[in-house]
Amino acid sequence: VIAGRIAIAIAAVASCAGLGACVLIRSDGARVDRQALLRDVTEQVIVPGYAELADRAHDLDSAQRALCERPDPERLDTARAELARTSEAWAATLGYGFGPVVDLHLEGQIDFWPARAATVEANVASSEPITDDWVDGLGTAGKGLHAIELLLFAGGEAIDGAPGDDAALAALAASERRCGYLVALGAHLSRSTIRARSAWERSWAEQLVTAGRGSSGYATEADGVSAIVTELVGAVQRVDRTQLESPLGLAEGGSPSPDAVALRLSQRSIASMVATLDGVRAVWDHGLDPAVRSRDPRLADRVAAELEAALAALAAIPEPFAEYVVSGDLAAGRAAIDALRVLARSLATEVSVALAITVGFTDNDGD
Amino acid sequence: VRPSTHRRLALAASIATAAALGCAPGVPSGYEPGEELSGGAGTVFDTSRMAYALSARNLDAETRGRFAVGNNFFSDNWVIAPSSTSARDGLGPLFNALSCSSCHLFDGRGAPPAEGEEMRSMLVRLSIPGVDHDGGPLAEPTYGLQLQPRAIPGVMPEASTRITYQELAGAYLDGEPYSLRRPTITITALAYGPMSGDVLTSARVAPSVFGLGLLEALPDALLEALADPDDADGDGISGRINHGWDEARGVVAIGRFGWKATQPTLRQQIAAAFGGDIGITTALFGDGECTATQVECRDAPSGGAPECDDEILDFVELYARTLAVPARRDASDPEVLRGKALFTAAGCASCHLPVVETGAHPVDALAHQTIRPYTDLLLHDLGEGLADHRPDFEASGSEWRTAPLWGIGLLETVNRHQLLLHDGRARGLAEAILWHGGEAEASREAFRAMSRSERDALIRFLESL
Numbered sequence: 001v002i003a004g005r006i007a008i009a010i011a012a013v014a015s016c017a018g019l020g021a022c023v024l025i026r027s028d029g030a031r032v033d034r035q036a037l038l039r040d041v042t043e044q045v046i047v048p049g050y051a052e053l054a055d056r057a058h059d060l061d062s063a064q065r066a067l068c069e070r071p072d073p074e075r076l077d078t079a080r081a082e083l084a085r086t087s088e089a090w091a092a093t094l095g096y097g098f099g100p101v102v103d104l105h106l107e108g109q110i111d112f113w114p115a116r117a118a119t120v121e122a123n124v125a126s127s128e129p130i131t132d133d134w135v136d137g138l139g140t141a142g143k144g145l146h147a148i149e150l151l152l153f154a155g156g157e158a159i160d161g162a163p164g165d166d167a168a169l170a171a172l173a174a175s176e177r178r179c180g181y182l183v184a185l186g187a188h189l190s191r192s193t194i195r196a197r198s199a200w201e202r203s204w205a206e207q208l209v210t211a212g213r214g215s216s217g218y219a220t221e222a223d224g225v226s227a228i229v230t231e232l233v234g235a236v237q238r239v240d241r242t243q244l245e246s247p248l249g250l251a252e253g254g255s256p257s258p259d260a261v262a263l264r265l266s267q268r269s270i271a272s273m274v275a276t277l278d279g280v281r282a283v284w285d286h287g288l289d290p291a292v293r294s295r296d297p298r299l300a301d302r303v304a305a306e307l308e309a310a311l312a313a314l315a316a317i318p319e320p321f322a323e324y325v326v327s328g329d330l331a332a333g334r335a336a337i338d339a340l341r342v343l344a345r346s347l348a349t350e351v352s353v354a355l356a357i358t359v360g361f362t363d364n365d366g367d
Numbered sequence: 368v369r370p371s372t373h374r375r376l377a378l379a380a381s382i383a384t385a386a387a388l389g390c391a392p393g394v395p396s397g398y399e400p401g402e403e404l405s406g407g408a409g410t411v412f413d414t415s416r417m418a419y420a421l422s423a424r425n426l427d428a429e430t431r432g433r434f435a436v437g438n439n440f441f442s443d444n445w446v447i448a449p450s451s452t453s454a455r456d457g458l459g460p461l462f463n464a465l466s467c468s469s470c471h472l473f474d475g476r477g478a479p480p481a482e483g484e485e486m487r488s489m490l491v492r493l494s495i496p497g498v499d500h501d502g503g504p505l506a507e508p509t510y511g512l513q514l515q516p517r518a519i520p521g522v523m524p525e526a527s528t529r530i531t532y533q534e535l536a537g538a539y540l541d542g543e544p545y546s547l548r549r550p551t552i553t554i555t556a557l558a559y560g561p562m563s564g565d566v567l568t569s570a571r572v573a574p575s576v577f578g579l580g581l582l583e584a585l586p587d588a589l590l591e592a593l594a595d596p597d598d599a600d601g602d603g604i605s606g607r608i609n610h611g612w613d614e615a616r617g618v619v620a621i622g623r624f625g626w627k628a629t630q631p632t633l634r635q636q637i638a639a640a641f642g643g644d645i646g647i648t649t650a651l652f653g654d655g656e657c658t659a660t661q662v663e664c665r666d667a668p669s670g671g672a673p674e675c676d677d678e679i680l681d682f683v684e685l686y687a688r689t690l691a692v693p694a695r696r697d698a699s700d701p702e703v704l705r706g707k708a709l710f711t712a713a714g715c716a717s718c719h720l721p722v723v724e725t726g727a728h729p730v731d732a733l734a735h736q737t738i739r740p741y742t743d744l745l746l747h748d749l750g751e752g753l754a755d756h757r758p759d760f761e762a763s764g765s766e767w768r769t770a771p772l773w774g775i776g777l778l779e780t781v782n783r784h785q786l787l788l789h790d791g792r793a794r795g796l797a798e799a800i801l802w803h804g805g806e807a808e809a810s811r812e813a814f815r816a817m818s819r820s821e822r823d824a825l826i827r828f829l830e831s832l
Contacts, residue, residue, distance in 0.1 A: 019535070019752040020751055020752055020755075020756075021570060022550070022551040023551070024553045025557070025566070026553060032523060294556060352520065353520070353524070356518060356520065356521055356524070358521055
């Protein structure tokens with residue numbers, strides 16, 4: 001085939017006879033299948049992600065009940081481990097944290113940060129009967145993952161003590177009210193995660209999968225894909241700006257601030273950030289990568305590499321992160337921020353162009 | 368009756384001023400006083416990177432002011448509608464470039480992309496066999512007349528393109544080897560489904576845009592006199608006029624712009640580029656580029672009807688008309704004159720006509736100028752090597768309009784490359800000559816038969832243009 005007479009359905013560049021220019025058209029690179037993207041991300045990532053979160057929250061609830069039935073170091077360790085698993089399961093959902101967690105105001109119920117020690121202690125000291133209604137009515141500063149962390153780690157008072165032999169265990173053992181509050185928070189967290197899971201399973205999954213085909217939530221497929229990519233960009237930026245830049249003191253006019261480190265007491269700060277990036281990677285692997293790859297394999301390869309680079313850079317930051325931020329050597333933190341920004345830029349620009357969608361505002365864009 | 372080659376050149380000479388050519392039959396190979404003035408009285412003498420970007424010297428003050436406004440619209444990016452600027456919104460939805468100047472950088476010439484990169488100042492024309500209602504190529508049903516690898520948010524770019532090359536070894540008759548690179552363009556990621564099985568394609572880089580008003584001012588009668596469609600004189604050169612469709616007048620007209628001389632007026636050439644390349648509608652082309660299957664494209668916001676109004680089009684037209692031609696350098700240098708003689712002897716000047724005279728033109732500065740564009744604006748069969756096999760109005764798949772050579776010696780200075788021919792495959796003047804075939808095969812072989820010294824002299828002459 002020579003010049004303008006075209007070979008259709010050629011899977012790879014083949015030789016063309018003659019001297020003239022050769023034009024090959026590859027039909028294997030078809031249109032971006034947004035329906036498949038929406039379906040796969042919903043069914044393979046989002047719904048399983050919230051199911052995993054609900055399971056982990058249930059296990060945390062069970063572990064805290066067991067702890068309060070008979071406080072001992074082993075059960076405290078188990079509860080703390082379940083808190084870490086639940087926190088990381090939650091962090092993994094941040095890459096697709098749109099939909100019911102926003103519409104049902106669940107985000108603040110689960111992940112209000114920073115929890116306030118004074119509020120937690122006031123709730124411990126309260127004479128109100130501990131019921132589900134009472135916990136539901138509490139302010140968000142006194143419940144959720146971070147309030148539980150305060151109770152399981154005694155506000156960090158004995159963080160250097162041997163596991164199970166610190167002030168937290170003593171305080172929980174000494175106060176039925178404190179332990180009852182902890183159990184109530186675990187149950188509330190479990191209920192909140194079940195609401196998120198149920199909302200996705202009952203209606204939101206269908207809304208997203210049928211975007212542009214009768215969905216009342218997303219008028220077009222592009223709207224659905226845009227929601228996914230926007231949240232991915234927001235999750236990466238949140239790790240960058242809120243969880244790294246701010247505590248490292250690298251924002252303009254900032255200074256290193258251990259108090260700005262989330263999950264400081266449990267020393268799971270970096271693990272939580274890694275979990276968020278793992279969630280981003282799951283969305284990428286199960287939906288965006290195939291779609292982008294169908295249009296631009298080089299871009300798909302590059303973004304995959306940028307994801308791995310960001311994960312590696314995050315993992316290279318040592319725990320305890322609260323100690324690292326005042327260590328004076330912030331090279332690893334700076335490298336992670338750089339890697340995250342490269343990734344966020346690719347997602348917000350080239351990936352969105354490849355998918356023909358518009359990235360919307362995220363929580364990081366301000367008012 | 369078509370004049371023979373020598374008579375043809377003499378015809379051009381007689382049409383041009385007698386003073387310019389010295390009244391000699393045939394083509395002078397010695398120095399001709401004033402031959403530095405490639406663009407007539409409007410010629411500029413800049414040899415910097417701005418050499419293609421200046422206004423003709425002989426413009427009046429008012430026209431110079433309008434030129435500056437036109438430059439603004441030529442250079443600045445168009446933006447997505449709706450926008451706070453209503454004058455330049457309406458980009459896309461599908462497009463190749465954000466502005467005229469992004470392809471015609473410094474009013475010069477585009478280039479093919481590096482291997483692995485997307486086309487930036489190059490595009491791929493599309494059609495299927497047959498002609499449309501005005502005699503032009505029939506649009507590919509799904510992707511239209513031009514592949515657009517870029518789109519505004521919310522609209523899928525049509526496809527991706529990549530270019531690779533295969534080296535073809537050759538040798539001059541003195542044994543010195545050369546290598547030509549043959550392009551392979553791969554179109555991938557078709558966003559709107561497969562293309563028609565009989566699609567025809569033609570990859571083209573953006574040409575330089577200076578001197579176009581002077582070419583527009585060449586009288587139809589001159590082109591008709593130069594044409595020899597049936598090679599009646601038997602010299603092997605059969606220059607043909609391409610006839611396109613004049614949208615403004617609604618008539619068939621002599622084409623003179625574009626790689627295949629399909630556009631009869633500069634205004635229409637600009638409007639077609641606005642529509643095809645940037646996705647901007649004009650009064651001449653108001654329908655946009657979206658095909659029936661490109662639903663998101665058709666539903667995208669418009670920047671108005673038309674998006675580029677006649678006043679803006681007037682400015683851009685004036686700008687393109689009055690971009691000056693740079694003067695020749697070293698025209699009297701003995702080596703350049705030796706190359707000039709070889710150029711003529713090899714028959715190159717038969718099509719790359721050295722000197723012609725413009726006729727009347729609405730812009731006074733362009734009228735009745737003796738110019739040296741080194742083109743006859745006619746179609747010539749350049750052989751299989753350069754053929755795209757995509758007919759365009761009356762141009763066959765192997766015919767191309769003679770490319771003007773004026774200013775070509777400053778290409779490296781202005782655009783930082785010397786990638787020539789319609790798809791930029793030639794890496795310099797010698798390779799461009801070596802790709803010539805068909806009617807130009809004898810000239811190419813004459814070049815191949817020259818000694819190294821002669822070839823260098825001929826190239827030196829071209830570099831002086």
